[in-house]
Amino acid sequence: MNKSNNASNTVNIITLGCSKNVVDSENLIGHLDYNNIRVTDNITEADTVIINTCGFIGPAKEESIGVIIEASELKKAGKIGKLIVTGCLTERYSASMQPQLQYVDHFFGVTAFEQILKAIKPDAVFQEHSHNKRLTPPHYSYVKISEGCNHECSFCAIPLIRGKHVSRTIESIEDEMKEMVQTGVKEFNIIAQDTTYYGRDLTGKAQLPELLDRISDIDGVNWIRLHYAYPTAFPLEALDIMNRKSNICKYIDIPLQHFSDKILKSMKRGTSADYIEKLLGTIREKIDNVAIRSTFIVGYPGETKQDFDILYKFIERQELDRVGVFPYSHEDGTSAFSMIDTVTKKEKERRNEELMLLQQDISLKHNTKKIGSTLAVLIDRFEDGSYIGRTQHDAPDVDNLVYFKSDTQHQPGDFVNVLIDRAEEYDIFGTKI
Numbered sequence: 001m002n003k004s005n006n007a008s009n010t011v012n013i014i015t016l017g018c019s020k021n022v023v024d025s026e027n028l029i030g031h032l033d034y035n036n037i038r039v040t041d042n043i044t045e046a047d048t049v050i051i052n053t054c055g056f057i058g059p060a061k062e063e064s065i066g067v068i069i070e071a072s073e074l075k076k077a078g079k080i081g082k083l084i085v086t087g088c089l090t091e092r093y094s095a096s097m098q099p100q101l102q103y104v105d106h107f108f109g110v111t112a113f114e115q116i117l118k119a120i121k122p123d124a125v126f127q128e129h130s131h132n133k134r135l136t137p138p139h140y141s142y143v144k145i146s147e148g149c150n151h152e153c154s155f156c157a158i159p160l161i162r163g164k165h166v167s168r169t170i171e172s173i174e175d176e177m178k179e180m181v182q183t184g185v186k187e188f189n190i191i192a193q194d195t196t197y198y199g200r201d202l203t204g205k206a207q208l209p210e211l212l213d214r215i216s217d218i219d220g221v222n223w224i225r226l227h228y229a230y231p232t233a234f235p236l237e238a239l240d241i242m243n244r245k246s247n248i249c250k251y252i253d254i255p256l257q258h259f260s261d262k263i264l265k266s267m268k269r270g271t272s273a274d275y276i277e278k279l280l281g282t283i284r285e286k287i288d289n290v291a292i293r294s295t296f297i298v299g300y301p302g303e304t305k306q307d308f309d310i311l312y313k314f315i316e317r318q319e320l321d322r323v324g325v326f327p328y329s330h331e332d333g334t335s336a337f338s339m340i341d342t343v344t345k346k347e348k349e350r351r352n353e354e355l356m357l358l359q360q361d362i363s364l365k366h367n368t369k370k371i372g373s374t375l376a377v378l379i380d381r382f383e384d385g386s387y388i389g390r391t392q393h394d395a396p397d398v399d400n401l402v403y404f405k406s407d408t409q410h411q412p413g414d415f416v417n418v419l420i421d422r423a424e425e426y427d428i429f430g431t432k433i
Helices: 019-034 058-076 088-097 113-120 158-162 170-182 208-215 237-244 261-266 273-286 305-318 345-368
Strands: 010-015 048-053 082-087 140-144 187-191 223-226 248-253 291-298 322-327 374-383 386-390 401-405 415-423 427-432
Touching (some): 019 048, 019 113, 048 058, 048 088, 082 088, 140 170, 237 273, 273 305, 386 415
Parallel strands (some): 223 248, 248 291
Antiparallel strands (some): 374 386, 374 415, 415 427
């Protein structure tokens, strides 16, 4: 049955990309709910499909285009009434995309909630409010504390997409988290393009320490986890608060990107190998039992074998707890785009694999040390006869998992103590005690 282009009573939202996009989709759902527009997880039930795209790197763009084409086929067949594309990809490329994607009804940029709402329901009322429906499981959520970025990293298109850094007020974040606690959220993942810059645009100084201090005092907040902490000008006072507050996870996600001074300078990271080494030492000194996660880029223009070896030896020496590696993606509009992409795709992939194999061994070493210890685990789900959860050192979707057996019945969101008796490269196993 063909669906009219005016039939927009039910909406399906497809969210691609990072956790920051998840929050944007959640906010959009809040606006739809406020106007009594039903949201469905089943695309075949939807009158309108909204695709929230990612445009950060080449593979993400390709995935987004692929999903748009698939949805366009549904529109062509009359199975959906409207097709709306929004997010990072359209923020940058909507003008060039429109002639090629004729079955898309509307292209909108990031956070264009009001325009999207009006495109679905012209008489809809737009009212700013915190999102009241989550796309994550009920027991954890992402809290975006700011938008945009003031850094000018040579490889990154985020400032072109999201604009300058704009912080939310501490009060608005507190209100949102208090509301979430009432709905059963126990773990709060603090995100932004750059969490360590938080508050500088409001007060002229880093407010991350104050934010962590205040939100950790909210009743019912069990875990707070800090993501995307830019290393330059890291507010060291935050480390003392993280160590002191028992409900702040001893975990920092700090994207370092490289360790060769030559590459760091070309990347415009505003840091150096010496600074990074000292910062990691300070973090480990100030926070007991801390887990450090980082990401790195290989194959950046001009990265020689010597530069890669410097990075390899750094990761080998530091034995970071969690590591992600990405082959360099040549992004138009960035300052690195004018540089010659000197490393072949095959070599980028080889370096990527080499680092990930190194980190696999490091991760197994860390996990093996946990055998015989008892760890607090937050349960995410039950699957194939085992409960699956995470420790305070493991963020959703990207880090290690804990598999365990229990004679007692549990629910997602429960905290249990697990005795670890076996370890693999990225998972640990045990029994609830």
